[in-house]
Amino acid sequence: MVSPDKRSRPELRIAVAGLGAIGAKVVEALDRGIDGLVLTAVSVQNPEKHRSRLANLTTPPAVLPIEALVELADIVIECAPSTLVRSIVAPFVGCGKTAVVLSAGALLDHDDLIELAKQNGGQIVVPTGALIGLDAVTAAAVGKIHSVRMVTRKPVRGLAGAPYIVENNIDIEQITGPLKIFDGSAREAAKGFPANVNVAAALSLAGIGPDQTKIEIWADPALTRNVHRIEVESDSARFSMSIENVPSENPKTGLITALSVIACLRKLRASLRIGT
The missing domain is CATH 3.30.360.10 (Dihydrodipicolinate Reductase; domain 2)
Structure with a gap:
């Protein structure tokens, strides 16, 4: 018998900002299914360019402006140009949610986002990406x-x-x-x-x-x-x-970067996690 606290938890709602080489692969992986996660929204600079790709997904997400993502998601995955990092990350960590950041270089210019996350119980996650170790x-x-x-x-x-x-x-x-x-x-x-x-x-x-x-x-x-x-x-x-x-x-961008994000997402609700 499964105790009440071991029963299934609510799915984490995921938003993806940017549908370039990395974002597109992450969206496809989420659509195929990652335990405990559901793709709810995406944001792109040119929605028309990606309309057919999104329409072919099993469950097409909402297409929203960046500022609206926080209302529909618990976690945002930033796959956008570095100039957009603040507008993507701040709303999520500012209300205690999580932002997965690929444009890590932008954090060096916007390190106050780390303090914003700390003050509000949010979290910034930087995946291993194209590096090792x-x-x-x-x-x-x-x-x-x-x-x-x-x-x-x-x-x-x-x-x-x-x-x-x-x-x-x-x-x-x-x-x-x-x-x-x-x-x-x-x-x-x-x-x-x-x-x-x-x-x-x-x-x-x-x-x-x-x-x-x-x-x-x-x-x-x-x-x-x-x-x-x-x-x-x-x-x-x-x-x-x-x-x-x-x-x-x-x-x-290396191909392994997108795979690193997918691996990071799989860890969120995994029964076994390997690595620090």
């Missing part, structure tokens, strides 16, 4: 981390249009071999490459902060994958990790 970095940060460095290597077209590239007049189309185009802090990297290195921001938030975390970015025309290598020195362990991510339809 954030559990290890988070654990090491309970002790003392001495240094964190990440080296990112990307195909040339994956860096096209980044503010740092434009501001420094770097003609990436003329790059013929591996070229280091940036070496600095995670905070600087997040500003210069907002669509490329959210992984750097997530790494810094898990460890020793955006100003102490060091980042190198290389453009390599021979690559077909986004490559990240992390090296950490701490009082509990010395470790290095590397991952080669297959790009999604958007060359700036």
